Amino acid sequence: MLPARTRLAVAAGHAVSRLSRALGKGAGASVGGKTILALDKGAIAAMAAGRPIALVSGTNGKTTTTRLLTAALSTVGEVVANAGANLPSGAAITLADAPPGRRAVLEVDESHLPAIAAATEPDLVLLLNLSRDQLDRVGEVRMIAARWRQMAATLSGATVVANADDPLVAWAAMAAPKVVWVAAGQPWVADATSCPSCSEPIRFADGGGWVCSTGDLRRPDIDRTMLGDDTGLRLPGRANRANATMALAAAAVAGVDEEKALAAMADVGEVDGRYRTITVGRTTARLLLAKNPAGWHEVLDLLAVSRDPVVISINSRVPDGRDVSWLWDVAFERLTGRPVFVTGERWRDLGVRLRYAGVDHEHRPSVEAALESLPPGRADVVANYTSFQSLIRHAATAPEGATDAAA
Numbered sequence: 204m205l206p207a208r209t210r211l212a213v214a215a216g217h218a219v220s221r222l223s224r225a226l227g228k229g230a231g232a233s234v235g236g237k238t239i240l241a242l243d244k245g246a247i248a249a250m251a252a253g254r255p256i257a258l259v260s261g262t263n264g265k266t267t268t269t270r271l272l273t274a275a276l277s278t279v280g281e282v283v284a285n286a287g288a289n290l291p292s293g294a295a296i297t298l299a300d301a302p303p304g305r306r307a308v309l310e311v312d313e314s315h316l317p318a319i320a321a322a323t324e325p326d327l328v329l330l331l332n333l334s335r336d337q338l339d340r341v342g343e344v345r346m347i348a349a350r351w352r353q354m355a356a357t358l359s360g361a362t363v364v365a366n367a368d369d370p371l372v373a374w375a376a377m378a379a380p381k382v383v384w385v386a387a388g389q390p391w392v393a394d395a396t397s398c399p400s401c402s403e404p405i406r407f408a409d410g411g412g413w414v415c416s417t418g419d420l421r422r423p424d425i426d427r428t429m430l431g432d433d434t435g436l437r438l439p440g441r442a443n444r445a446n447a448t449m450a451l452a453a454a455a456v457a458g459v460d461e462e463k464a465l466a467a468m469a470d471v472g473e474v475d476g477r478y479r480t481i482t483v484g485r486t487t488a489r490l491l492l493a494k495n496p497a498g499w500h501e502v503l504d505l506l507a508v509s510r511d512p513v514v515i516s517i518n519s520r521v522p523d524g525r526d527v528s529w530l531w532d533v534a535f536e537r538l539t540g541r542p543v544f545v546t547g548e549r550w551r552d553l554g555v556r557l558r559y560a561g562v563d564h565e566h567r568p569s570v571e572a573a574l575e576s577l578p579p580g581r582a583d584v585v586a587n588y589t590s591f592q593s594l595i596r597h598a599a600t601a602p603e604g605a606t607d608a609a610a
Contacts, residue, residue, distance in 0.1 A: 209249040212242035213299045236292030239299060247291065250298035251323035255306045257453060260316040261331025263498045265289060268331060268446040269310040270474045275454035275464035276306060284308040287475055294319055313347050317354035327453050329364045333371040334394040334497040344371065344394050351375035364453045367423045370413055374399040374420060384423045385452050386411065387445040391497035427452045435469040438478060442501040476595040483574035487581050490594055494523065494587040496532040502585055503537045512542035512582040514573045516590035517549045523588045527552050535560040544573040547590050570594060
């Protein structure tokens with residue numbers, strides 16, 4: 204039984220959520236969760252008590268890994284999970300909607316992970332990767348790694364599933380009492396060029412592996428290797444195989460049969476609109492999310508397999524981060540020679556970056572206008588967070604409907 208204060212806070216949160224939906228202000232999850240926490244700061248701890256909880260955090264891949272882990276764990280019982288609402292308010296409303304004792308899988312913003320871990324006392328914590336993102340809001344990535352390390356030392360009742368290929372993640376996770384080390388890869392290493400322990404250079408070996416050039420810090424011995432291309436995943440690309448590998452390792456710790464877990468994860472064809480295809484005019488477009496240099500590094504690999512037109516939409520609202528200087532760290536030169544269209548609130552900044560990259564491009568007032576101007580065929584749309592959310596809203600009302608990108 205929840206404390207009376209928590210029960211009242213949950214009732215108020217649900218009422219505010221319903222009102223938000225009735226007024227057409229959105230799903231109401233965020234405002235409902237904020238209401239709960241405003242009325243009871245200890246609500247997350249109270250609602251988490253007595254239930255198994257898995258926390259998933261990292262700069263990139265949180266939402267997808269949460270979805271995959273939820274699918275795997277659902278083969279042995281019902282699971283509740285948040286969907287992109289990774290701040291404390293999202294955790295609060297997710298737990299408020301969960302029956303007592305039911306397992307919860309919570310995607311958690313990397314800066315809020317220590318506080319959420321302290322409140323929920325999880326049995327599983329997945330640490331995916333760390334790279335710079337939203338520096339105007341989150342702060343320098345090594346500060347996050349240091350806070351994770353302090354948190355990891357307190358996780359006496361949890362198994363940490365950590366990406367051994369990311370030096371920042373590995374250094375943080377080494378403080379935990381129990382760790383499963385996963386070779387999930389980390390192609391983007393620009394944010395981990397120096398040792399988080401002694402600040403000396405890190406040496407990265409071709410094909411994987413890393414070691415501090417002067418100290419003792421090095422890649423841990425691996426417990427689980429990356430899934431291969433033949434695992435039947437519908438989600439495309441190396442990054443999603445990494446996400447699935449992390450989810451599979453966590454599911455195994457929870458006692459899930461790996462064959463059943465893989466089959467369940469293979470059924471996931473899109474995640475909150477990522478990899479969905481929509482039809483606009485005569486063009487079938489695949490929707491991709493990229494919001495920082497590390498994410499773009501993976502997306503550019505996906506784009507490299509075709510010469511289809513690319514539409515890029517960049518905003519700089521609060522959820523995106525106001526600072527778009529990260530555009531200069533993306534290897535847009537890889538788009539040279541293919542049709543590229545730019546849009547979004549910061550299309551001029553993007554256009555300047557593309558000009559210096561030698562990428563010919565054209566401006567369009569919207570993604571829809573760009574797609575409608577194309578001849579019949581396929582295209583890729585790459586957007587950062589708020590641009591992507593606008594695309595998903597469009598997909599929900601598009602006359603042609605949406606189809607599964609992996610179909």
